[in-house]
Amino acid sequence: MKILITGSNGMLGTDLVDLFKSKKISLYPNLEVIEAPHGVLDITLEDNVLDFISTHAPDIIVNCAAFTNVDKCETEREAAFNVNALGPKYIAAAAKKCGARIIHISTDFVFDGNGNRPYKEDDPTCPLSEYGMTKLEGEKNIPRHCDSYLIVRTSWLFGHHGTNFAAKMVELAEHNKELSVVTDETGSPTYTADLAGALLALIEQKCEGIVNVSNDGSCSRYEWAKYIFETTGYEIKINPIKSSEYKRPAKVPLNSTLDCQKLTTITGMRMRSWKEAVASYLKEQ
Numbered sequence: 001m002k003i004l005i006t007g008s009n010g011m012l013g014t015d016l017v018d019l020f021k022s023k024k025i026s027l028y029p030n031l032e033v034i035e036a037p038h039g040v041l042d043i044t045l046e047d048n049v050l051d052f053i054s055t056h057a058p059d060i061i062v063n064c065a066a067f068t069n070v071d072k073c074e075t076e077r078e079a080a081f082n083v084n085a086l087g088p089k090y091i092a093a094a095a096k097k098c099g100a101r102i103i104h105i106s107t108d109f110v111f112d113g114n115g116n117r118p119y120k121e122d123d124p125t126c127p128l129s130e131y132g133m134t135k136l137e138g139e140k141n142i143p144r145h146c147d148s149y150l151i152v153r154t155s156w157l158f159g160h161h162g163t164n165f166a167a168k169m170v171e172l173a174e175h176n177k178e179l180s181v182v183t184d185e186t187g188s189p190t191y192t193a194d195l196a197g198a199l200l201a202l203i204e205q206k207c208e209g210i211v212n213v214s215n216d217g218s219c220s221r222y223e224w225a226k227y228i229f230e231t232t233g234y235e236i237k238i239n240p241i242k243s244s245e246y247k248r249p250a251k252v253p254l255n256s257t258l259d260c261q262k263l264t265t266i267t268g269m270r271m272r273s274w275k276e277a278v279a280s281y282l283k284e285q
């Protein structure tokens, strides 16, 4: 069994490689992990993608590579489209040629966030930002170009190997006595280590289609920050503000919580709560 991971030096990619290389995987004792960090494989180069994938002939490809800076996507539209929309197309076409299955990672930002309940996999998409639009186009390119695929939508990632909201809050708390955080943006913080575990479970079930994966429960950015400061003991005043008061280039969904019932139905697993996940992350820091 060979598994190839693109974007393997990113926040999720690193945890996924660590999990697959750990001894925890008894189901695939002869698992070979092929790491394809950005410096080794640029997914926007069609010929290189085909060459690399044909040479390694993996059974499974997990695409963790993406242009993830949501605000930068607004000004670097072509670059974002190349990575988030065309990259998945090239990987899917190459996967089809060598008979590999592709697991593609997508986002809650494919939704507009106007709903008043968690989003299910088949709810209508309507991205508000360039990031969301390019990621949605990437999703659509997967079934267009290969037969065997799984798209996993996740949300509000945090982990030890990349820039994220939790890390930023801790960093800001070290240098500030007061912060303003948005109260009307709601979602499910998701620990990349937990997401990696869920991806493994989905791979084992040979699951196809679209599946949502996030830590259980939801909160506002304000509640998330408050929990981080309570858990770490930082004494910092948090001023609640509306998202309209927080000026940023990209428009983001106000409620992008994902309904993860399908994950539970397929794998029998239920993700632990976002609070437990955040507490583990902070303890491990």
Ligand SMILES: NC(=O)c1ccc[n+]([C@@H]2O[C@H](COP(=O)([O-])OP(=O)(O)OC[C@H]3O[C@@H](n4cnc5c(N)ncnc54)[C@H](OP(=O)(O)O)[C@@H]3O)[C@@H](O)[C@H]2O)c1
Pocket: 006, 007, 008, 009, 010, 011, 012, 013, 037, 038, 039, 041, 042, 043, 044, 063, 064, 065, 066, 067, 068, 083, 105, 106, 107, 108, 135, 154, 155, 156, 157, 158, 161, 162, 163
């Ligand atoms: N972060 C979140 O909050 C969040 C939420 C929902 C969904 N997601 C999705 O989850 C997945 C993993 O996200 P993440 O947070 O782990 O992102 P990340 O830390 O930014 O990792 C993305 C990786 O992709 C690489 N990359 C960028 N352009 C590339 C290219 N042209 N070819 C190959 N690799 C390239 C980056 O390498 P360099 O850094 O060297 O450029 C980086 O290693 C992505 O699909 C993302 O859209 C993320």
